[in-house]
Amino acid sequence: MQKTERSRIAILTTGGTIAGEGQSQTGGAYTSAKLGVQQLLEAVPELHDVADITGEEVVSIGSQDMSDEVWLTLAKRINAVLAQDDIDGIVITHGTDTMEETAWFLHLTVHSNKPVVLTGAMRPATARSADGPLNLYNAAVTAASPEAVDRGVMVVMNDTVFGARDVTKMHTSGVDTFQAPNFGPLGYVHDGIVTFQRRPEMHHTMTSEFDVSGLDKLPQVGIVFGYSNCSPLPVNAYVGAGYQGIVHAGLGNGNIHCDVLDALVNASRDGVRVVRSSRANSGSTTMAGEVDDEQYGFIASLHLNPQKARVLLQLALTKTTDRDAIQNYFLTY
Numbered sequence: 447m448q449k450t451e452r453s454r455i456a457i458l459t460t461g462g463t464i465a466g467e468g469q470s471q472t473g474g475a476y477t478s479a480k481l482g483v484q485q486l487l488e489a490v491p492e493l494h495d496v497a498d499i500t501g502e503e504v505v506s507i508g509s510q511d512m513s514d515e516v517w518l519t520l521a522k523r524i525n526a527v528l529a530q531d532d533i534d535g536i537v538i539t540h541g542t543d544t545m546e547e548t549a550w551f552l553h554l555t556v557h558s559n560k561p562v563v564l565t566g567a568m569r570p571a572t573a574r575s576a577d578g579p580l581n582l583y584n585a586a587v588t589a590a591s592p593e594a595v596d597r598g599v600m601v602v603m604n605d606t607v608f609g610a611r612d613v614t615k616m617h618t619s620g621v622d623t624f625q626a627p628n629f630g631p632l633g634y635v636h637d638g639i640v641t642f643q644r645r646p647e648m649h650h651t652m653t654s655e656f657d658v659s660g661l662d663k664l665p666q667v668g669i670v671f672g673y674s675n676c677s678p679l680p681v682n683a684y685v686g687a688g689y690q691g692i693v694h695a696g697l698g699n700g701n702i703h704c705d706v707l708d709a710l711v712n713a714s715r716d717g718v719r720v721v722r723s724s725r726a727n728s729g730s731t732t733m734a735g736e737v738d739d740e741q742y743g744f745i746a747s748l749h750l751n752p753q754k755a756r757v758l759l760q761l762a763l764t765k766t767t768d769r770d771a772i773q774n775y776f777l778t779y
């Protein structure tokens with residue numbers, strides 16, 4: 447696709463290490479979410495070679511403090527900005543800890559085919575070899591590219607373009623922390639040019655039926671972690687607190703310790719929707735395995751990791767509590 451006019455990109459900031467500051471250029475200690483939009487933009491003058499840029503702060507937090515409320519604010523703001531004729535794409539700067547969840551939430555709740563790209567950094571702005579400035583530049587290159595249209599929400603980090611559904615944070619501190627263990631990247635950015643290899647096949651953005659425009663909160667869904675000799679206490683606590691859904695970060699192919707299984711079966715029979723995911727980091731929690739989902743009324747998360755399964759279950763519960771319909775969402779998105 448040839449582009450004749452200059453792109454117009456809105457950069458929305460939310461905090462994270464990309465806006466972080468430390469005392470030392472080589473030490474590890476720093477505080478995230480310290481720099482404002484102008485400082486982020488001034489660090490990368492080359493952004494203006496890529497597109498006409500506007501900047502706006504949405505929140506300023508470490509993404510470990512991300513909340514459903516901020517997600518709803520972001521989705522509504524992005525939908526409004528992308529509805530403007532004078533904006534071609536959006537870059538969101540974000541902490542890396544929950545970047546994959548925010549990207550996935552937006553992939554399902556933004557209704558535009560214009561590019562939406564999240565980026566961040568593993569090293570604060572004050573560090574030697576800070577990765578934020580080049581990540582921000584590469585994100586803007588991607589958001590400004592006509593080739594990026596209709597690929598849903600993306601994460602651009604470390605020269606690599608990932609699809610929101612596929613990407614996960616795999617390393618606590620390395621700049622190559624983001625990976626897509628099941629399906630690989632969508633593309634790469636080098637020398638100011640983005641090259642795509644493929645398109646996300648499952649439903650998203652324009653074909654997503656989830657609409658949060660009228661919502662000010664989301665259904666409560668918790669995650670419980672599976673391990674040897676584990677306890678049903680967290681499941682029972684969520685049920686007691688009135689949670690509508692529970693995602694089990696299971697063993698292997700979504701297996702569940704017998705004590706926890708009893709608690710989850712009771713929860714499921716009481717109408718709490720239970721999704722079976724895996725702590726294994728790659729592979730699908732398949733629909734036929736050691737656990738009989740049909741018998742217990744459970745839902746298989748397939749390739750979605752626990753934190754992403756939680757997001758889809760929250761959105762599914764805004765539409766229905768029917769187990770089969772929710773399983774169908776997991777097969778569709």
Ligand SMILES: NC(=O)CC[C@H](N)C(=O)O
Pocket residue numbers: 461462463464478507508509510540541542543544566567568569
């Ligand atoms: N590398 C990072 O961005 C981590 C900083 C912070 N914990 C956050 O996720 O916002």
